[in-house]
Amino acid sequence: MQYRNIISLAALASTAFAAPAPTTGNIVFKGAANAQYSLTVTLDNVDRPTYNVLSISSVSSDSIDVKAQCTLTAVDRPPVLVEGPKGTWQVGPPQTIKSIKCSPAGSPPASISIEFQGANPSEGAKYTVTVPLNESKVPTNNVLSISTLVSSFGELATKCTFDYVDGMAALSRLNPTTWAVGPPQTIKAVSCKA
Structure with missing residues (x-):
């Protein structure tokens, strides 16, 4: 009986000290000739403007899966994200990204x-x-x-x-x-x- 209580308390303590899921992620938007900008986005599925007119050809992030967790709104048409090297996605066709919304990992995909x-x-x-x-x-x-x-x-x-x-x-x-x-x-x- 005491052994079971100790195991239960240990399990409870380990979940209490688990790191919380990230609430933001950093995304780098890259254009031609090494032009780029980065944004820290909140993972709350709320559409936010980028306030940048740079034509984007790729996006990258070390902290979130942009393709699975985010939706990008562009000036011409919804962009296609093609996975490249780890944490990088090509944007097709290259165009200005007007806004982005991202959701937490594990939530329904955007x-x-x-x-x-x-x-x-x-x-x-x-x-x-x-x-x-x-x-x-x-x-x-x-x-x-x-x-x-x-x-x-x-x-x-x-x-x-x-x-x-x-x-x-x-x-x-x-x-x-x-x-x-x-x-x-x-x-x-x-x-x-x-």
Whole structure:
């Protein structure tokens, strides 16, 4: 009985001294010719302006996963974040980032990634789009005929809407992260909700 109480007290003490989750993160926004600026963002899922007109081609952070935890709003269209070296993401197309909102790690993601695959993805017939989970329509800007979608977002078929060039298509789940598109066709845009 006393042994169980000691174990319970030890477990309680270890959780009391655990480091709290970070409430902010530092992000570096990089443009051409080594131009850059950094922002400390609060991880509260509130949209905040960047107040900078620099055209951004990559973002990096040592403290947060920008692609998983943040949504960037740009001047032209929602940017695609392509993961590069650890803690770095390429922004496509490069453009001015008007605002950013980030959520704490472990909370529902602010956006998801979808890989659009054509007939020969192993030969490069594929591209990836980052889609915010706020029902914003994101253009794919790609005419590749899509036969397969890949995403870790398990509710892709029910919570995402795709604009197809030839009208409607059916999504058939092949495995937990992969859906077949039938008939294969160009997808013009996508929007998703949480």
